Amino acid sequence: xxxxxxxxxxxxxxxxxxxxxxxxxxxxxxxxxxxxxxxxxxxxxxxxxxxxxxxxxxxxxxxxxxxxxxxxxxxxxxxxxxxxxxxxxxxxxxxxxxxxxxxxxxxxxxxxxxxxxxxxxxxxxxxxxxxxxxxxxxxxxxxxxxxxxxxxxxxxxxxxxxxxxxxxxxxxxxxxxxxxxx
Numbered sequence: 730x731x732x733x734x735x736x737x738x739x740x741x742x743x744x745x746x747x748x749x750x751x752x753x754x755x756x757x758x759x760x761x762x763x764x765x766x767x768x769x770x771x772x773x774x775x776x777x778x779x780x781x782x783x784x785x786x787x788x789x790x791x792x793x794x795x796x797x798x799x800x801x802x803x804x805x806x807x808x809x810x811x812x813x814x815x816x817x818x819x820x821x822x823x824x825x826x827x828x829x830x831x832x833x834x835x836x837x838x839x840x841x842x843x844x845x846x847x848x849x850x851x852x853x854x855x856x857x858x859x860x861x862x863x864x865x866x867x868x869x870x871x872x873x874x875x876x877x878x879x880x881x882x883x884x885x886x887x888x889x890x891x892x893x894x895x896x897x898x899x900x901x902x903x904x905x906x907x908x909x910x911x
Contacts (some may be wrong), residue, residue, distance in 0.1 A: 732866040732882040736911045740876040742858045744812040749781070749829065749898065750860070754779045755806035756831070782828035783807045783814070784848065796845020801825050802844040813900055816856065820878075822909060825851060827902035829858070832891045840865070840888040851903040852910050858896030861888045873899075880911065 749755075751790040756779050787802045807814070817824045826847075832838065834872065841852070855864070857877045864873050866887040881887060891897040904910055 730869045730871070731866070732869050732885055733864065733871050734880045735871065736854075736878040736880060738874070740749065740816075740856065740878060742856070742876050745810075745816065745856075746858055746898075748810050750898050751903075752806065752809050755809065755828075756784075758804060758806050762863050779831035781831075782826075783804060783810055784827050786826050787864075794845060796843070796847055798845075799847060813856075815866045817902065820911070821904050822907065823905055825903040827900065829898055832860075832862070832889065832899075834860075834891055834893065834895060834897075834899040838888050840886040842886055843883040848883060848894050848905060850906050852906050853881060854904065855879050855881070855900050856900040856902075858898040858900060859890060860895050861893030862897045862899070865893050866890070875891065878911075 744833055749884065758781070781805055782804055784801050784803050786798055787800040788795050788801070813827075813829075817827070833903075835909065850905050855873070855878070857873045857875050862874075863870055864879070864887070866881045866883075867885045871879070889897075892900050
């Protein structure tokens with residue numbers, strides 16, 4: 730496969746899940762940040778999913794497009810989700826925007842491309858936390874189980890379907906492109 734690469738499977742995500750359960754109020758908390766405009770606020774992501782962003786994109790003025798901005802701001806939830814931040818620091822030399830996405834049983838996220846200059850210099854990854862989902866990039870599809878770390882080419886059409894028997898939770902994060910990335 731050229732557009733989806735499974736990096737590692739069977740990662741123990743139980744501590745990450747426990748922190749998610751401990752702080753349920755963090756879901757959607759990015760909407761409460763005064764003066765900060767996230768991807769969701771700009772209508773960039775049309776996901777039928779719950780969102781818990783830890784680092785969000787921001788813009789200088791209302792006329793700016795967040796997909797073209799390199800501004801990244803930690804949300805208050807960042808400091809409470811130490812397990813996932815620890816995972817990122819242990820496995821990547823740096824990271825940018827990141828957050829958890831949930832998708833109800835049977836839910837789908839339609840095919841889309843992440844557009845903007847921000848994405849041109851970033852690699853996009855998922856760490857599956859809960860549930861089972863099919864992930865499609867271009868004409869390639871993989872079934873993702875909890876504890877799977879994968880890279881995918883978000884500059885191509887991509888989307889997902891929850892094929893499991895519970896809410897899917899995945900952690901989506903961007904890493905500056907480097908030959909050192911897994």
